[in-house]
Amino acid sequence: MDVSRARNPRPRARALRTAVPLAALLCCAMPLTGCDAASGAKDPAASASPAQDRRGGAPTVATDLQNAYQQVIKDVLPSVVQIQASQELGSGIVFDGAGHVVTNAHVVGSEKRFQVTTAGSEAPLTATLVSSYPDQDLAVVKLDKLPPGLKAASFGDSKKVDVGQIVLAMGSPLGLSSSVTQGIVSATGRTVSEGGEGQSGGGTGATIAGMVQTSAAINPGNSGGALVNLDGQVIGIPTLAAADPQLGGSAAPGIGFAIPSSTVRTIAEQIVKYGRVVDSGRAALGITGRTVVDADYQPEGVAVAQVSPGGPADRAGIRSGDVVTRLGGTDLTTVTSLSEALAVARPGQRTKVTYTRDGREHTVEVTLGEQ
Known part of the structure; x- marks a missing residue:
C-alpha cells in the first residue's frame, strides 16, 4: 500500500504517494422517562419513543x-489556517497567542516565507519560517503581524486516544479552506514511513x-491541519493518506x-523556545x-x-561493510x-544488534544514541 502526503500544489491537486509498511461510539445520554418537578407526575413527552425528541420526530x-x-x-x-507557499498549499494550527503556527515540514519545503489565511483575516497574512524538522x-512558522482575535488551539493527550473515538479533520483539502470531515479513530500506534524527495510521492x-x-x-491540502476530538482538543496533525497501487494509485478511502x-x-515547543529541535527523542544507531x-533479489x-x-x-565495533x-x-x-525499529x-x-561480516554472524550490545 502507498500513502500520499495530504498537501496540494496549486492551481490543481496532485496526489503524492509514498510507501507505507502498515505494520466505542460516543453517544449522549438521553432520559427514557421523566417527571414534573412540581408534582412528580410523569412527563407526557417522556412517553414518546426514545428515538424522538419533544418536537415529535x-x-x-x-x-x-x-x-x-x-x-x-x-x-x-x-485556530486552523491555510498556508500558501510558492508551489504548495497546506494547512496549519495556531499554536500560541504569539502567532506561531505548527504545520508539516513537507508543506513548507525549503521555503522561508509564506502567506497564511486565518479565520479572522480577510486577506492573506505574511509569515516566516521559524524552523523545520x-x-x-x-515545522513552525510565525505570523509577521497578529490579526485581531487570533485563537490558539487546545492540544489533547494523544496517549488517551481510543479506537472508535469520533474525530473531525479540519483543513484546506484541494484549497477549500475551513473544510471539515468526520470519522473515527481506526487504530493507534502506527509506524509510517514517507518517501524522500525524488521518490514516488516525494x-x-x-x-x-x-x-x-x-x-x-x-x-x-489537509496536511498540517487538525484532527480533533469531540472535546475540542487537537489529537493529531493529518499528514498522510493511503493509496492502493492495485487501483492505479487511487486513494484508499478511509485510511x-x-x-x-x-x-x-x-517538537513545536522546542522550536518556539530555542528556534530548533534540541531533544528529538528519536533513537539512532549511528x-x-x-x-x-x-x-x-529479495532484501536481506x-x-x-x-x-x-x-x-x-x-563503540560496539560495527564497521563499514557489515550487514x-x-x-x-x-x-x-x-x-x-x-x-521503523529505531522510531x-x-x-x-x-539493545542487541545482529550483523554479518565475511559470512559470519555476530551479535553485540549497543547503547542507542540520539538522532
Whole structure:
C-alpha cells in the first residue's frame, strides 16, 4: 500500500504517494422517562419513543451529536489556517497567542516565507519560517503581524486516544479552506514511513511512530491541519493518506494518518523556545546504510556504508561493510525496516544488534544514541 502526503500544489491537486509498511461510539445520554418537578407526575413527552425528541420526530441522540459537532467546529476551526507557499498549499494550527503556527515540514519545503489565511483575516497574512524538522515532518512558522482575535488551539493527550473515538479533520483539502470531515479513530500506534524527495510521492523521508489512523477523509491540502476530538482538543496533525497501487494509485478511502499531538507539542515547543529541535527523542544507531538483496533479489539486510565516529555502532565495533540483520527483537531487511525499529526505540536504550561480516554472524550490545 502507498500513502500520499495530504498537501496540494496549486492551481490543481496532485496526489503524492509514498510507501507505507502498515505494520466505542460516543453517544449522549438521553432520559427514557421523566417527571414534573412540581408534582412528580410523569412527563407526557417522556412517553414518546426514545428515538424522538419533544418536537415529535428528530432523533435525540442524533441531535445531541450534531450539536456536539457544531460546537467543536465553532470552537476549533478559527485556530486552523491555510498556508500558501510558492508551489504548495497546506494547512496549519495556531499554536500560541504569539502567532506561531505548527504545520508539516513537507508543506513548507525549503521555503522561508509564506502567506497564511486565518479565520479572522480577510486577506492573506505574511509569515516566516521559524524552523523545520523533516525527521518528524513538522515545522513552525510565525505570523509577521497578529490579526485581531487570533485563537490558539487546545492540544489533547494523544496517549488517551481510543479506537472508535469520533474525530473531525479540519483543513484546506484541494484549497477549500475551513473544510471539515468526520470519522473515527481506526487504530493507534502506527509506524509510517514517507518517501524522500525524488521518490514516488516525494516527502521528507520521515519514519513516524505512534501515528493515529483515522477514517476521516484526508485529502491533498489537509496536511498540517487538525484532527480533533469531540472535546475540542487537537489529537493529531493529518499528514498522510493511503493509496492502493492495485487501483492505479487511487486513494484508499478511509485510511489516513495523523502525527500524534504529544509529538507535535514536544517538537513545536522546542522550536518556539530555542528556534530548533534540541531533544528529538528519536533513537539512532549511528550508521549510514543501504538495502542489500540476496541472489533472488529479495532484501536481506542493511549494509553499513558509513559509521559515525564515536557513535553507538562505532563503540560496539560495527564497521563499514557489515550487514545489519536484526535490532532487538526485530528482523531487518531494508533501510525502512531499520528506521521503523529505531522510531519506536529511545535514546540511551540498550539493545542487541545482529550483523554479518565475511559470512559470519555476530551479535553485540549497543547503547542507542540520539538522532
